[in-house]
Amino acid sequence: MKVRKTEAVHGPFHTAITFIASAIALSGAGLGIWFFVQYSNYEETNDAQVDQYVTPVATRITGYVQQVRYEENQFVHRGDTLIVIDNREYRAHWGMATAEISHARHHISAARKNAVSTQSHVAVGQAQLDAARTLVWKTKLEYERYEALLHEEAATEQQLEKVRADYESAQAHYEEVNRNIRASELATSEALAQVPVAESMMEVRNAAADNAALYLSYTVITAPYDGWVGRKTIQPGQLVKEGQTLVSVVSREKWITANFKETQIADMAVGQPVTFKADASHGRTFNGRIESFSPASGARFSILPPDNSTGNFVKIEQRIPVRIALTDPGARTAFLRAGMNVTVTAAHQH
Numbered sequence: 096m097k098v099r100k101t102e103a104v105h106g107p108f109h110t111a112i113t114f115i116a117s118a119i120a121l122s123g124a125g126l127g128i129w130f131f132v133q134y135s136n137y138e139e140t141n142d143a144q145v146d147q148y149v150t151p152v153a154t155r156i157t158g159y160v161q162q163v164r165y166e167e168n169q170f171v172h173r174g175d176t177l178i179v180i181d182n183r184e185y186r187a188h189w190g191m192a193t194a195e196i197s198h199a200r201h202h203i204s205a206a207r208k209n210a211v212s213t214q215s216h217v218a219v220g221q222a223q224l225d226a227a228r229t230l231v232w233k234t235k236l237e238y239e240r241y242e243a244l245l246h247e248e249a250a251t252e253q254q255l256e257k258v259r260a261d262y263e264s265a266q267a268h269y270e271e272v273n274r275n276i277r278a279s280e281l282a283t284s285e286a287l288a289q290v291p292v293a294e295s296m297m298e299v300r301n302a303a304a305d306n307a308a309l310y311l312s313y314t315v316i317t318a319p320y321d322g323w324v325g326r327k328t329i330q331p332g333q334l335v336k337e338g339q340t341l342v343s344v345v346s347r348e349k350w351i352t353a354n355f356k357e358t359q360i361a362d363m364a365v366g367q368p369v370t371f372k373a374d375a376s377h378g379r380t381f382n383g384r385i386e387s388f389s390p391a392s393g394a395r396f397s398i399l400p401p402d403n404s405t406g407n408f409v410k411i412e413q414r415i416p417v418r419i420a421l422t423d424p425g426a427r428t429a430f431l432r433a434g435m436n437v438t439v440t441a442a443h444q445h
Contacts, residue, residue, distance in 0.1 A: 138363060139440045142414065143353035143371065147433035148346035150320075153338055155313040156180065160333045167327040171318040171344070178329060178341055182314035189311045192304035199300040203293040213283040221276060227269040234262035322346045349431055351383055351419035353439040354393060360415050362443035363388075369419055369441040373431060382422045385441070389416040 162179040165171060237258045244254075318324075325343040335341060351371060355363070369383045392413040394401055401411075419439065421428050 136443050137440050138355060138359040138443070139438065140353055140355050140359070141436070141438040142355075143351055143419075143437045143439045145349060145373070145431045145433055145435040145437060146352045147349050148320075148322075149325075149433060150322075150344045150346070151340040152177065152316060152319065152342050152344060153340045154178075154180065154316060154335050155337060156185070156310060157336045158182075158184070158314065158334075160329055160331050160335060163327070163329055163331060165324050165327070165342070168323060168325070170323050171321070173318055173320045175318045176315055177318055177324065178316040180314040180316070180335070182311060185307070185311040185314055189304065189307040192300065192307040195300045196297070196304055199293065199297040203290070203297055206289040206293040209289070213279055223272045223275075227265065227272045230265040231262070231269050234258065234265040237261065316341065318344055320344065320346060345433060349421055349428065349433075350386070351421070351437060351439060353417045353419055353437075354414040355417055355439075355441075357392070357413045357415055360388065360417070363417070363441050364444045367441065367444055368422070369439055371419070371437045371439040374436045374438075375430070381428060383419040383439075384422050386418045386420045389418075 158180040160178060161181045164176050164178065171177065322344045325345060327342070329335070329341050353371075363385060365385050365387060367385050369385060370380050371383055372378065372380055389396075393416055394413060417439075421431075
């Protein structure tokens with residue numbers, strides 16, 4: 096009787112155990128089949144992250160921060176003013192440069208007027224030379240006539256000396272006018288040479304003013320493209336130096352960088368659709384498309400790439416970065432942020 100009672104008690108228990116064991120065995124078999132099908136027809140990696148452009152915005156000049164016109168994590172548009180640096184010093188440099196332009200412009204005007212003036216002196220000298228030449232010719236004829244009259248005793252020695260003096264004076268005047276013309280011509284050449292010099296100085300002053308205006312423009316720092324600004328670490332009154340990073344801007348453009356093993360990419364191709372799940376999406380599946388494969392493994396782009404020709408060689412399976420574009424509507428993937436982890440699945444391309 097006792098044996099029958101034990102069998103009656105243990106019967107349902109053994110049945111439950113058998114059912115559970117069978118369910119586990121069937122589940123294991125089903126899971127094994129799923130894994131076989133999955134890994135025979137799909138490639139998957141959890142070495143993947145959301146990527147966006149993160150651009151550091153640096154100052155090109157040294158100065159004190161006057162205004163900070165953004166809030167931390169704020170969305171900004173391209174060209175929006177982010178930071179204003181005190182521009183009084185740079186505005187003064189620009190003012191001096193523009194004043195130098197005005198001075199150079201007056202210098203050019205004066206050089207041109209001087210050239211015209213000296214050229215007019217040459218013209219006046221030519222007219223005076225013609226008059227002096229005529230006077231020499233006239234006094235020479237007078238001297239020759241009186242010399243002939245003296246031989247005929249029709250004129251006195253005193254009269255001849257007077258006309259000789261007039262003739263010699265006319266010759267001296269002619270030489271003086273001729274020398275003045277040559278001096279005026281030299282002065283004209285020099286004055287004309289000063290014009291291009293003054294014009295070149297004008298170009299130098301214009302370049303200096305452009306440079307000063309460029310540095311003045313650097314006092315206003317703007318967003319390079321549409322995106323979100325990062326942490327706010329700059330405050331008004333703070334001294335910043337040339338080349339210092341003031342803020343980082345994160346782009347609106349997003350993509351997935353999936354690092355597949357080199358043995359996985361043989362059955363993948365550019366343009367093929369893929370799916371991915373973000374760790375932060377609670378199991379939701381998103382869609383993407385392979386845009387490109389990296390031309391080299393990730394190790395080759397590192398600061399210190401491996402050199403297998405030195406020392407002992409240990410073969411390490413390499414990973415190839417694959418760029419994946421998001422194909423879902425932007426509103427559906429708006430929550431994704433650069434650096435988030437995702438798991439990417441890609442079907443084999445036969």
